[in-house]
Every structure is written in structure tokens, then in C-alpha cells.
Amino acid sequence: MKKKYLIFVLCIVVLPCAFAQKSKKNKKTSSKIELFVSQEQYRQQSNSLIDAVVLKNAGKYTEAAQQLQELLATNPSYDIAHWEYAKLLLMQNKLTPAIEELNIALSLCDTNRWIKVTLAEAYDMNQQYGQSEKLWQSLAIKYPENQEYIYKYALALIYQNKIKEAIDAYNMIEAQIGVNEDIVIAKRNIWLQLKKPENAVKEMNKLLETSPTDIRYPLDIADIYISNKMEEKAIPYLQKASEIDPMNPHINICLYNYNVENKHYDTAYKYLKRAFAAPELNIDEKIKILLSFFGKNLQTDMAYNLLDSLVKAHPEEPKAWAIYADFLNQDNQFRRAKEAFEHVLLLDNSKYPIWEQYLPILLTLQEFDLAVTQSAEAQSLFPMQALPYLTQGMAYLALEQAQEAENTLTEGLNYASGNVLVATFHFTLAQACMKQKKDKETIAHFDAALEKNPQNSMILNEYAYYLAEQNENLNYALQLSEKSLKITTNTAYLDTYAWILFKQGNSTQAKIWLEKALKSGGESDVDIIDHYCQILEQLGEMELYNQYKNKLLELQNHINQ
Numbered sequence: 001m002k003k004k005y006l007i008f009v010l011c012i013v014v015l016p017c018a019f020a021q022k023s024k025k026n027k028k029t030s031s032k033i034e035l036f037v038s039q040e041q042y043r044q045q046s047n048s049l050i051d052a053v054v055l056k057n058a059g060k061y062t063e064a065a066q067q068l069q070e071l072l073a074t075n076p077s078y079d080i081a082h083w084e085y086a087k088l089l090l091m092q093n094k095l096t097p098a099i100e101e102l103n104i105a106l107s108l109c110d111t112n113r114w115i116k117v118t119l120a121e122a123y124d125m126n127q128q129y130g131q132s133e134k135l136w137q138s139l140a141i142k143y144p145e146n147q148e149y150i151y152k153y154a155l156a157l158i159y160q161n162k163i164k165e166a167i168d169a170y171n172m173i174e175a176q177i178g179v180n181e182d183i184v185i186a187k188r189n190i191w192l193q194l195k196k197p198e199n200a201v202k203e204m205n206k207l208l209e210t211s212p213t214d215i216r217y218p219l220d221i222a223d224i225y226i227s228n229k230m231e232e233k234a235i236p237y238l239q240k241a242s243e244i245d246p247m248n249p250h251i252n253i254c255l256y257n258y259n260v261e262n263k264h265y266d267t268a269y270k271y272l273k274r275a276f277a278a279p280e281l282n283i284d285e286k287i288k289i290l291l292s293f294f295g296k297n298l299q300t301d302m303a304y305n306l307l308d309s310l311v312k313a314h315p316e317e318p319k320a321w322a323i324y325a326d327f328l329n330q331d332n333q334f335r336r337a338k339e340a341f342e343h344v345l346l347l348d349n350s351k352y353p354i355w356e357q358y359l360p361i362l363l364t365l366q367e368f369d370l371a372v373t374q375s376a377e378a379q380s381l382f383p384m385q386a387l388p389y390l391t392q393g394m395a396y397l398a399l400e401q402a403q404e405a406e407n408t409l410t411e412g413l414n415y416a417s418g419n420v421l422v423a424t425f426h427f428t429l430a431q432a433c434m435k436q437k438k439d440k441e442t443i444a445h446f447d448a449a450l451e452k453n454p455q456n457s458m459i460l461n462e463y464a465y466y467l468a469e470q471n472e473n474l475n476y477a478l479q480l481s482e483k484s485l486k487i488t489t490n491t492a493y494l495d496t497y498a499w500i501l502f503k504q505g506n507s508t509q510a511k512i513w514l515e516k517a518l519k520s521g522g523e524s525d526v527d528i529i530d531h532y533c534q535i536l537e538q539l540g541e542m543e544l545y546n547q548y549k550n551k552l553l554e555l556q557n558h559i560n561q
Contacts, residue, residue: 045071049081056088064088079108083115086122095126113139120152129159140172147173154186163190179206188224197228215244215251222254231258249278253285269302276309283314287323303327318348326357334361352382359391363398371395386416386425393428402435423453427462434466442466457493460484465496468503478504491522499531507538526555 048071055064068085072078082105089098102119109115116135123132136153143149154169167190170183177183184203191199201221208217218237225234238258241251252275259268272289275281290306307324314320325340341358349355355378362371375392382388389412396405406429413425430445446463453459461484467477481497498513514522514532522528529552536545 045075045078045081049078049084052081053084056084056091061088061092077108079105079112079115082108083112083118087118090118090122090125095122098122099126099128113143124152124156127159129156132156133160133162140169144172144176147176150176158190163194166190179210181207188220192224197224197230200224213244215241215248218244219250219254223257226254226257226261229261231261234258247278249275249281252278253281273306273309276306277313279313281313283310283317283319286310287319290323290327300331316347318344318351318354321347322351322354325354329357329361334364337361338365338367349377349381352378352385355382355385356387359388363391363394366398368395368398372399384415386412386421388412389415390421390425390428393425393432397428397432397435400435402432405432406436419452423449423451423456423459426452427456427459430462430466439470455487457484457487460487461493461496464500468496468500471503474500474504489520491517491520491525491528494520495522495525495528495531498535502531502535502538507535511535511539524555526552526559529555 048067052064052067052071055061055067065085065088068081068088071081072085075081082101086098086101086105089095089101099119099122102115102122105115106112106119116139120132120135120139123129123135133153133156136149136156139146140149140153150169150173154166154173157163157166157169167187170187174180174183184207188200188203191197191203201224204217204221204224207214208221211217218240222234222237222241225231225237234254235258238251238254241248241254245251252271256268256271256275259265259271276286290303290310304327307327311320311324321340321344325337325344328334328337328340338358338361341354341361344351344354345358359371359375359378362368362374372392372395375388375395378385378388379392389408393405393409393412396402396408409425409429409432413422413429416422416425426445426449430442430449433439433441433445446459446466449456449459450463460480464477464480464484467473467480478497478500481493481500484493485497494513494517498510498517501507501513502510511532514528514535517528518532529548533545533548533552536542536548
């Protein structure tokens, strides 16, 4: 029963061309036998076509293709068979042969709407918009009640950059269905692309007239004017929006944009603060504004007021606290930045970049015990990130737990990448081993650090000073110190250079370099004063020695109090 129904349906589609053409010939030599034969052939071909469609729908494309090819070999003028074969090819993304089959089908039966539709869609798929344009246009003219044909005709025009013709096509749809938001927005976008904002506004006014209480439309018109530097024309529409919803944050954003464009920054800030206080305004939009205007038009106190409004409006949003913490960190307000980052982590500890900003702050604040525990938590969450191990190792080192520092740093080194980070691990390991008097390991780590970062003045200086203290390889130590001074000249590096000279027995030159260190800020440094006293004693300059010895005792007493 089902098969007979399918045959009946196919007959409705096929008969107008395939069978009707055959019947015209039979009129000339009509006979009951010939008519019976032709009808029998038609039934056989119809059944074959149905079988092919069933195979296609079952996903048996190879068998379906073979069936259709055999059918077309028997009857090459069977337009519906060409059409079905083309649809099968389209399902397999074989666009070129599918288009060829569809053109054959259309040449056999140019009145079949569905062949035209399929061919137009195939041309669109193959980006042959010039061809699809003609078909969609003919379909739209013949079937004006079908808006889809007009819509696809417009798209084909747009893809060919025939912008004005596309507007005409949209106007055809609008004439049929009346003012429609999708159509109006499409035309607005085209006019804006053509740099004709007044035409875009004219389109949007249609929506405003049909929906005078919809706040989106006056805001959109205002934004068009502001974006095209016609700010004065935007004001009436902003006022209209304000009448609809005086507390809407988007109005305040528009007024903010207007005042920024006119460099009325204080007024702009007033509207921006109102917008930031509104929880319904998307937090990402607020953050985008903050990132765009920090350091340009907002003073620091204004920025903090906005940030206060941000976290008040979004107290449970990690992004709000994260940008607050980041701003505090950049402003060197480390204590407050630490608290803000901890608020972020309380809400969501799964974002590694937050830990990457937070952990170094603990070292800066010298909260070493907390740095140890927090680094351990970060390691459990991100076991293959190097920074938490480095932070914990440095904290252990500051707590005089050198063995724990060495263990942590050794593990973290496995995850470090990049010359600078690897060098930092080795440098810190050198300090941990130094505290444990592991001289061989200390030198190995200093060498590894320099291999990865040979221009780092801190590594050069610390390595040089270590060798001087060990009274070993002093010539190499002097070379390292000289290199560090060429990169950076500061009090500590001058002291190191002088100390190596003293260790080499060159006290006269050591005194000259140490006095440079004293003049550059070393007068309050206990180690530098101590070194200077030893050099003066070696040179026998006892009067100056006694003067600096007393100064050294005063500094030491002051530190111990």
C-alpha cells in the first residue's frame, strides 16, 4: 500500500514532463498496444526510481547511484531521475557533476520549480552567485508569495557586492510582509557599509515608529550618529531612550561615549559610573571599557571608584575581582592586590594566570610561610607549572630551610621552559646549595644559570662574590664582576669588584673601587662598611679605619635594636 502511494506521488511530479512528452508522440500512432507498452515502461522506470530513492535515504549511496545510472542509460530524457541523481551527488558534496545533472534536468523540464530551486542552491554552495542570482530572481518573480526566494536572491546579490540591488530585493519582501526587524537591520547594515548613515537611520525609524517603547531602536540610531561623528543628532534619540527607561545602563554608556567623543571627560565619567553600578550591564563590556581608558582619560581615583562599583555590582564574579587585583598590582599596592587576588581564588581557583600573579606578591610582601602553603596548593592544581615550585623554593630559602628549597626547586626544574626561567631555577638552586655548603653543586648551578642567561648581571655578580668568599678562581671571579658592571653599575656590584681585588691582594685598587661604592649609596650598608674597614686596616690607614669602625658598630647596633 505504501509503495503504491509513493508511485502515485511520483506520478504527480513526473507526468507533466516525462510521460506527457511520450503521450504526444502516441497521439500520432496511437494504439491500445503501444499505450499499454509505454505505460508498462513508465511503471518500471517509476519503480526503479523509487528503489533508488529508498536506497539513497538509507544511506546506500553507491547502490542508489548505480540504480539511477542504469535508469538514465535506459531513459536519458528522464528529468526527475537526473534531479534525484543530482541530489545524491550534492549529499556527497560533488558539486560540479551535480550542477551538470541539474542543468540537464532543467533543459528537459524547465517548468519544474523544484529543479530550479535545487540548482540555485547548488550554485550557492559552489559560490557561483551570478548563476544562482538569475534563478532566484526568476523564482521570486514567478512565486512572489515565497519570501525565501527573494531573501536568497538578495543574498546572492550581496555576495557579488551588488549592494543597491540587494536593497531593492529587501524592499520587495518588505512590500509583502510589512516592516520586519530582520529586513530593516539587513538594509541598515548595507547603508552603513555604503557610508550613508542617514539612510540607515531612516530604516531604523521605521522600527521606532512601529514599536515606540522598544528602547533598542533609539539607542541604535544614537549609536549610528555617534559612530559617524554626528553626535548632536544623537541627543534627541538618547533623550527618547531615557524617557522609555531612565535607569537603563545602555543609555548611560551611549551618553558616556558621546561625552568621550567630545572630550567632556568629567561628564563622561558621571555616566560611566552610573553604568558600572548596574548589575544588568554585562561585566565583559565594563572590563573592556576599563582596559581601554585606564591611563588615558581617567584619573587613578576615578579608576578606583569604577572598580569599587564593579565589585559591588558583581560581588560573586571572579572577573571583577581579578581586574581590581590586577590594577592594584600595577599600582604597586601589593597588600590590597593580595587581598583582591585571594577573593578571586576563593570564588574560582581554577585559573592558573591568577596564581601566576598572586604568588610573587607573597614574596614581595615577605609572607614566606603563606607563600609556602599557597604554592603547595597551586602545585596540586597545576602540577606541571613551574612557577609555584620556584615561588615555594624562594620562600623556603628566605625561611632558612635550604634543603626543602633545594628539593622543591629540583622538582620544579623539570617543568621549567625558556632560558630565563631555567636560569632563575639554577640561580636559586645555587643559593640553596651555597647555604648548605655544597660547593660543587653551587658552582654547577651557577654555571648552568650563566649558560642559559649569560647577560644577567645579578647572576654574574652573585657568582663572582661567591668565588671571592670561597677565595677560589679569583681571576675568573674578577672577569664575571667586570662583565656585570658593564651591564649594570650599582653599589653592590662595585663592592663585589672591590672585594675580589682585596682578595687578590690589590688593596690600593680595592679601596678606590670601594669608595665608589660608598659614594653611590653604600654609606649605610653594613657589608660595604665592613669591607672598607678590612681594606683600610690592610693598608694601615688606622685613623680612617677607626672612623669607619665606629660607624660600622653604630649601624650594627641600630639593626639589632
